[in-house]
Amino acid sequence: METTYVKSIDEIYTIRGEKIIVNAPTRFNSKTNEQVFDEELDNRAVNQALDVYRANHNVISPSRIKALRHKFGLNQRDFASLLAWSPTTIATYETGALPSTANDQFLKSLESDDSSFVNRLYENTKSKMTERGRKAFEQSIRKSNPNKASDLIDKGINEYFADTNFTEYSGFSKFDLKKFTSMVLFFVNKVPKLTKTKLNKLMFYSDFKYFNDHTVSISGASYAKLPHGPVPNQYSLLYASMESANLIDEDVTSFQQYQWNYYQANKDTDHSLFNEDELATLNAVAEKFGNLSTKSVSEISHEEKAWLENETGQLISYEYATELSILNG
Numbered sequence: 001m002e003t004t005y006v007k008s009i010d011e012i013y014t015i016r017g018e019k020i021i022v023n024a025p026t027r028f029n030s031k032t033n034e035q036v037f038d039e040e041l042d043n044r045a046v047n048q049a050l051d052v053y054r055a056n057h058n059v060i061s062p063s064r065i066k067a068l069r070h071k072f073g074l075n076q077r078d079f080a081s082l083l084a085w086s087p088t089t090i091a092t093y094e095t096g097a098l099p100s101t102a103n104d105q106f107l108k109s110l111e112s113d114d115s116s117f118v119n120r121l122y123e124n125t126k127s128k129m130t131e132r133g134r135k136a137f138e139q140s141i142r143k144s145n146p147n148k149a150s151d152l153i154d155k156g157i158n159e160y161f162a163d164t165n166f167t168e169y170s171g172f173s174k175f176d177l178k179k180f181t182s183m184v185l186f187f188v189n190k191v192p193k194l195t196k197t198k199l200n201k202l203m204f205y206s207d208f209k210y211f212n213d214h215t216v217s218i219s220g221a222s223y224a225k226l227p228h229g230p231v232p233n234q235y236s237l238l239y240a241s242m243e244s245a246n247l248i249d250e251d252v253t254s255f256q257q258y259q260w261n262y263y264q265a266n267k268d269t270d271h272s273l274f275n276e277d278e279l280a281t282l283n284a285v286a287e288k289f290g291n292l293s294t295k296s297v298s299e300i301s302h303e304e305k306a307w308l309e310n311e312t313g314q315l316i317s318y319e320y321a322t323e324l325s326i327l328n329g
Contacts, residue, residue: 003030006041013049016098018056020049047096054098060107062094068111069094073140078133083110084125123159138244157241160234164222164315171207171217171318180219180232181242182273186282188248189269191290193262196239196250198294200231201301202285205326208306210281212321218278225310229301233315239263260294288326300325 006025013020024045027038054061069079069090076094080087083106093099099107109117118141126134161175180203187202188194194202207217222233232238242248248263271279289297301307306320 002036004028004036005030006038011045011049013046015049015053018053020052022048022052024048050096050098059098059104060111062096064111065090065093065099065107068107071140073136074133078129078136081128081130081133082121082125082137083107084128135244157237160237161220161222164233165220168317168319169222169315170220171211171321172215173217173220175220175222177238177241179273180221180238181245181247182270183219183282184239184242184263185247185265185267186269186271186274187286188263188265190286193253193264195260195262195294196235197228198289198297199263200235201229201297202289203232204230204301204306205289205324206282206285208318208321208324209285209326210278211318212324212327213281214277217318218274218281223306223316225307225312225314225316227312229298230304230307230316285326 004027006027008023009026010021011024011026013022022045025041026045027036027041028034029036051061053059069076072079072082074082076090077087080090083090085103089103093103098104110121122137126137129137157177158175161170164170165174166172183203183206184199187199191198191202203219203221204223207219207221207223211217221238223230224233239248243250247267248265250261251264252261274282289300292300303325304320305323306316309320310316
């Protein structure tokens, strides 16, 4: 049986054209004193040389890459999707491979926690991530910096509705997610067990009534015709963003054989975000429809020309605001 021993010697490795000398444990044959292959020791020596190179050139380390990935709560696949890289690239970097100069700078920019960089990156690549990955990323941002999370969500959604800004389909206003969410919180706090269908109608009547009175809408939201009445365009996305930000939750209630979902608020309404006229409009709509059933409000909305004269899925012009039933007492 061959006997061996280990001693430390200087080894020379060439990394990206640069010679790196490390003093590393190496295995030798006891009889011949010749160096013998030891995979574990050889890998350790290579990694030692790579560490020296990283230190000399300020290259991000595998442990820092893992910590960055864990900071965002992502597995390797979702982290790769966030960066628009392959999962194999992430795996090799985390097990010791040197990132390219460009990728090294990219990772360090992400590590620096620059909000504008992170926001742009996420908005550009989130469609490639899994739902679990998106939720984990947004949750990690909320925990580390609630204001940054809000900015990230606001920026992406506000840009989503940019095409209708200052048109007849936005009430000649610019869509403002904060104003929209404040309207939602107003109604969810004011109307007990408010369903999504009824909330959609309250939002519609508020924006359109305010437009009739002041020639601009409150939120800048666009509205579309759907079977149950007018609704904020992409309302599922808008309400989901509020749930993601922990502003509202959707709960379930039942009566006899019936069951329905409703919203509850996790935050009080900030009335300072509205001017006197906007608050008057919101209160008027709540007083008019707040005590009516979801079915009744939906049926009333079906009598509006704004609903009758448009095709399903079509955006509704604010020009219909002059003929709302709420204006007639």
